[in-house]
Amino acid sequence: MDDRPEDFIKKTFVSAFYMTTGLVVLLFLVLAKLNLVKGVLFLIVPIVFFAMFFYMIRLPDAKITKKEKEISREIVFAGRFLIIELESGVPLYNAMINISKNYEVVGRYFKEITDKIDLGTSMEDALNDAVEFIPSNDFRKILWQIINSIRTGSNVAKSLYSVMEQITKDQITEVNKYGKKLNPLAMFYMIIAVILPSLGMTMLIILSSFIHFELSLTILLALAGFLGFVQFMFIALVKFSRPAIEF
Numbered sequence: 432m433d434d435r436p437e438d439f440i441k442k443t444f445v446s447a448f449y450m451t452t453g454l455v456v457l458l459f460l461v462l463a464k465l466n467l468v469k470g471v472l473f474l475i476v477p478i479v480f481f482a483m484f485f486y487m488i489r490l491p492d493a494k495i496t497k498k499e500k501e502i503s504r505e506i507v508f509a510g511r512f513l514i515i516e517l518e519s520g521v522p523l524y525n526a527m528i529n530i531s532k533n534y535e536v537v538g539r540y541f542k543e544i545t546d547k548i549d550l551g552t553s554m555e556d557a558l559n560d561a562v563e564f565i566p567s568n569d570f571r572k573i574l575w576q577i578i579n580s581i582r583t584g585s586n587v588a589k590s591l592y593s594v595m596e597q598i599t600k601d602q603i604t605e606v607n608k609y610g611k612k613l614n615p616l617a618m619f620y621m622i623i624a625v626i627l628p629s630l631g632m633t634m635l636i637i638l639s640s641f642i643h644f645e646l647s648l649t650i651l652l653a654l655a656g657f658l659g660f661v662q663f664m665f666i667a668l669v670k671f672s673r674p675a676i677e678f
Contacts, residue, residue, distance in 0.1 A: 447484035517588035607676040
């Protein structure tokens with residue numbers, strides 16, 4: 432990030448203030464028709480502000496997680512490519528250059544390493560710098576193994592075999608866990624997003640006729656918006672839970 436932590440917090444505070452103002456104005460227009468403006472907005476404003484502030488302040492963590500998933504999609508293939516290159520007699524430096532040309536995400540980090548080496552940094556120092564900033568534990572394991580092999584003078588390709596096998600096993604385990612999660616998620620979706628809305632709306636319409644409660648267009652639109660939000664959150668939950676793995 433180009434901003435210092437203090438500047439980022441200030442920008443987040445201001446952005447949360449503007450977004451809260453916009454949402455409060457929108458809520459005011461909706462609640463004014465329902466005669467619920469007094470007292471309700473007083474409670475909503477701080478809740479909305481803190482929700483917006485803590486949501487936006489977590490955006491850097493979300494970007495780091497996104498980068499980690501992008502790396503996870505390529506790390507197995509890039510690691511195997513590196514082993515094949517080294518076993519073919521290609522020097523480690525040239526192998527990293529070849530990875531940077533063939534893999535978009537992982538190659539970007541290897542290009543930074545090779546660029547530092549070209550500027551005079553030793554390979555070990557360049558790899559150590561990369562380990563500090565790369566947002567992927569699996570990628571760090573590969574780089575640590577390369578660093579250890581350079582320090583001990585052992586064969587890099589043979590050292591990477593065990594690391595790649597462990598990474599592959601971990602990814603298979605994540606896929607199995609994701610498969611087990613889908614069954615309860617599907618049941619939750621059927622109950623919350625399909626059965627409850629349909630039966631709930633039917634019961635609400637029937638009860639409104641008995642208690643003489645008028646279901647206005649505003650209330651129906653608000654319920655439809657809430658159901659749409661639930662659908663969106665469920666899709667986002669499934670998408671977020673999916674492991675970033677390709678075989």
